Amino acid sequence: MKRLILLLLFCHLAFAGKIVKHSLTFFLTASSGVKNIPDYVVVVLVDEVLVGQCDSVRKIPETRQDWAQKMIDDYPQHLQMYIQNCLSSQHENKAHINMLKKQLNKTGDVHIFQRMTGCEWDNETGEINGFVQFSYDGEDFLVFDLKTLTWIAPKPQAVITKHQWDRDRPENEWWKYFLTHRCPELVKIYLDYGKSFLMRTELPLVSLLQKTPSSPVSCFATGFYPDRAEMLWRKDGEELHENVELGEILPNHDGSFQMSVDLNLSSVTPEEWRRYECVFQISGVKDDIITKLDKDVIKTNCVSPSEFPASPVIGGVVGLLLLAVCITGVFIWRTRNNGFRPANSSDS
Known part of the structure; x- marks a missing residue:
């Protein structure tokens, strides 16, 4: 049911x-x-x-x-x-x-x-x-x-x-x-x-997520209400359309909503990251929520090799475990609406 x-x-x-x-x-x-x-x-x-x-x-x-x-x-x-x-x-x-x-x-x-x-x-x-x-x-x-x-x-x-x-x-x-x-x-x-x-308005918690260092960076917003919201990536203040994938707005268990927008940085040098920002907009709120692209604030479940234990044996075992975790990654499931939608009065 x-x-x-x-x-x-x-x-x-x-x-x-x-x-x-x-x-x-x-x-x-x-x-x-x-x-x-x-x-x-x-x-x-x-x-x-x-x-x-x-x-x-x-x-x-x-x-x-x-x-x-x-x-x-x-x-x-x-x-x-x-x-x-x-x-x-x-x-x-x-x-x-x-x-x-x-x-x-x-x-x-x-x-x-x-x-x-x-x-x-x-x-x-x-x-x-x-x-x-x-x-x-x-x-x-x-x-x-x-x-x-x-x-x-x-x-x-x-x-x-x-x-x-x-x-x-x-x-x-x-x-x-x-x-x-x-x-x-x-x-x-x-x-x-x-x-x-x-008719209440709740602002989201916005985070930057990345599965692996080579994966797209996902700008993830959760806990907002209503669902009349938009997310986008900008470079030097201009909205980006290439290398950007926008996810669906999904409901949370508490009645709020979540959404994400991914940015592929495979062709972007680390020096250029500071030129990018994620923008969240919601109906009824004048000011945008802007999150600068910063490597230090990205959340990931992967650990760099420099953080592995010094012992060769322990380091090898832990390294394999961490590699498995990196392969598994952090998955944010998106569902796309396949159901039927209403037609406006002007639709023919």
């Missing part, structure tokens, strides 16, 4: 640069033939923070934040809405899976159906983007175009369903109302109750 929710959290929305946007997202995942997990799971995210969930086992929505529970207590109609949606999901999802299995001529007993709905609201410009997207067995199936109130079929097998849904104008008008009015209203309510948590 926890693994499934974690997987859903990685299918998060992407924010561009420092634009201050807030979001409400409903992730639904239904499965057929998958053992040891509920038939369906629904999670609610506000600004990518898990605030509530329900599944086919409990069938009663549960809040995951104290301030979200306070909102439910003050607005009991929201709880009733979530209970109704949770209970109705079981039969609807089974019907969707059976329909898609026939339509796509899928074989086998294991199938996954996903739906992602919600909206983004820019509290500075007032811009609203809504999204509805369906996926089956990990592939996009249908995407709602808010501008034309029609459906986009990424796969030829989905064209039949697209035409059927395009003709259901009242349903598409309801989606428009929900995405452009009801959803943004809910975002504002959630933000009002959870602003001390959701």
Whole structure:
């Protein structure tokens, strides 16, 4: 169960640069033939923070934040809405899976159906983007175009369903109302109750890491919030693009985030290192966090030969052990989002 929710959290929305946007997202995942997990799971995210969930086992929505529970207590109609949606999901999802299995001529007993709905609201410009997207067995199936109130079929097998849904104008008008009015209203309510948590700013701890003396130098930032952040390398004040690899923003267990950006220094002489610096930028904070490239502050698990013990025998054994450690290195796993993403209202 926890693994499934974690997987859903990685299918998060992407924010561009420092634009201050807030979001409400409903992730639904239904499965057929998958053992040891509920038939369906629904999670609610506000600004990518898990605030509530329900599944086919409990069938009663549960809040995951104290301030979200306070909102439910003050607005009991929201709880009733979530209970109704949770209970109705079981039969609807089974019907969707059976329909898609026939339509796509899928074989086998294991199938996954996903739906992602919600909206983004820019509290500075007032811009609203809504999204509805369906996926089956990990592939996009249908995407709602808010501008034309029609459906986009990424796969030829989905064209039949697209035409059927395009003709259901009242349903598409309801989606428009929900995405452009009801959803943004809910975002504002959630933000009002959870602003001390959701709108906080936490600065990161920034470190320079290197596996071996010949490896790229990784500028690693952890413990920051929100995730609307950027990292880059600069040389003489100019942003670098070559020999730079930017990692994904990943969640920490405490709700904060981490990210890194690597710089390959294979063609840079030691005398030039002082011209390089790592820059961390986060939404809502004017000043950048700058870390100068300094060999003395780089953290590594490798020890130079001059630090080996003097005794030939002990030095040889310890030297081999240290070599093994250097080969192992310090690995910072990066995951890249392979899940489906929302389409803006202008996407075609």
